[in-house]
Each structure stands twice: as C-alpha cells, then as structure tokens.
C-alpha cells in the first residue's frame with residue numbers, strides 16, 4: 001500500500017470516528033477559534049483567491065506586471081484581454097507552474113500558493129482546464145471519468161466506507177451534467193472537439209475542485225456547444241468558484257448576465273500583465289481604454 005493510500009485510509013477512519021469534524025466548512029467547524037489544518041481551505045473572510053502585486057518576467061519582458069485579483073467564494077469571474085495580456089501566465093502562477101518574481105498569492109486566507117508545488121495545488125482544490133482538450137483518447141468516456149474519480153484522494157478514502165454504487169451514481173450524474181450520457185462507452189478519441197472539452201471538465205469536476213480555472217474553454221466549439229457550455233458553467237456557480245478566460249463575447253455575455261448573481265457579476269480586463277478595467281460587462285465594454293486595446297479590434 002502506498003503512503004498516500006495509507007494516509008487516505010487513516011483519514012477515512014478518523015472521519016468515521018469523528019463524524020462531527022468531517023465537514024470542510026460550515027457549521028461549528030467554521031466558527032472562530034477553530035484550528036485550520038494546513039491543507040484546509042479557509043474562506044471565512046469570503047475570498048477564495050487573492051493575488052497581489054504579482055510580477056512575472058521572461059528574459060526581461062513583463063508578462064505579469066503587479067497583477068492584483070480577488071475572487072470571492074462561489075463567484076464566476078470572466079477575464080478578457082488581448083493575446084499576450086498575461087491571462088494564461090496568471091493561471092500558470094495560480095497553479096504553481098510558474099513562480100512569480102514578486103507578489104502574493106493565497107488560496108483562501110491561509111494557503112500560500114507560492115509555497116506549494118503544482119501537484120499539491122491540484123490536490124488542495126484548484127482545478128485547471130488548459131486550452132487544448134487533454135483526455136485519455138484510447139479509453140472510453142466512462143473510463144476517463146472513473147480514472148479521474150480514482151485520482152481524488154477523498155474518493156480513495158471513501159472506498160473503505162462507501163458503496164461502489166455510490167461512485168457509479170456520481171459518474172452517472174456527471175455524464176448527465178456534461179451531456180455525454182449516450183456516449184459513455186464511446187472511445188474518447190472519437191468524440192467531437194466540444195465533447196472532449198466537456199469530458200475534461202467532467203474529469204476535473206470528479207475531483208470536486210473548489211476553484212476552477214478555465215482557459216478559453218469554448219474556443220473551436222460550435223454555437224450550440226458554446227451555449228451548452230454556458231449552461232454548464234452557470235449550473236456550477238455557487239458550489240464552485242470559476243475563473244473563465246475567453247475571447248467569445250457572446251459567451252461572456254451569457255455567463256455574466258444570467259444566473260443567480262447576474263447583477264453583481266464582474267469582468268476583469270487584462271492588458272500588458274495588469275488589470276486595465278474591472279466591473280460590470282456593460283461598463284467595461286464602454287470603457288474607452290478597453291475599446292482601444294481590445295474590443296475595438
């Protein structure tokens with residue numbers, strides 16, 4: 001048995017014996033004075049992601065220049081901006097792929113992302129969708145989701161106490177959510193581009209990330225696929241926090257003018273590695289600087 005699996009087993013046993021401490025947040029566990037475990041997300045101050053003064057240089061070129069970003073728990077934040085603005089680099093910093101030269105990055109109020117490795121950051125609840133779909137092409141849709149479930153530490157922990165049928169149910173629900181129920185046994189490599197994107201999003205969701213970073217998720221999708229992706233993201237809002245980078249303004253419009261918090265949703269415009277504008281979609285769209293560097297192209 002691997003150390004990780006041993007640890008998962010011990011964790012499951014602990015939760016079984018102390019059911020009142022099992023929750024990650026909420027209830028008594030969220031009150032003041034509790035002890036926060038090193039990997040436990042603490043969002044009692046309302047913020048799930050906090051970037052401050054982040055700078056990244058590549059051979060003297062500033063890809064990020066004192067970037068600041070604050071995402072609230074359950075928020076859906078859309079990020080737009082011209083090519084080269086630093087959007088992907090920002091995701092690289094959040095996920096530990098690139099170390100900034102300066103700045104601060106926190107997940108919740110206690111987890112210092114700059115002190116964590118890439119695999120640790122994924123495990124503590126930050127999921128990332130890269131631009132290109134990356135699924136296991138040789139495996140079926142179902143097997144892809146199954147693998148993603150097995151990669152989840154908490155799911156492994158639960159193997160000891162929960163029925164396998166419960167996991168099957170979870171995969172079934174996910175297939176429905178990502179519109180691939182009829183394709184479950186299909187080889188993933190045969191799916192359309194849009195379906196592969198959904199499958200990868202489903203795989204991310206199997207690991208129940210608290211924060212999801214999505215880099216140009218609808219690029220190359222048909223209008224209908226884009227529409228369905230908007231529905232999917234809107235259904236995740238609240239339970240997950242989402243940071244969505246996109247150029248498709250119709251899609252951004254869908255995401256920001258619908259859903260429960262539509263009147264409070266904000267869009268961030270990046271330009272030359274920092275925030276050029278931030279606010280309601282209508283306001284940033286009519287912002288002169290934004291029109292000049294991005295929308296007026």
Ligand code: ADP
Pocket residue numbers: 058062063081082083084085086087088089090
């Ligand atoms: P965006 O995603 O907004 O289009 P990126 O974050 O990919 O922008 O890139 C920002 C800038 O940083 C670009 O000018 C890009 O060429 C540069 N850049 C990104 N990654 C690297 C790297 N690994 N080495 C050198 N330059 C890079």
Ligand code: MG
Pocket residue numbers: 087088089215
């Ligand atoms: Mg990019």
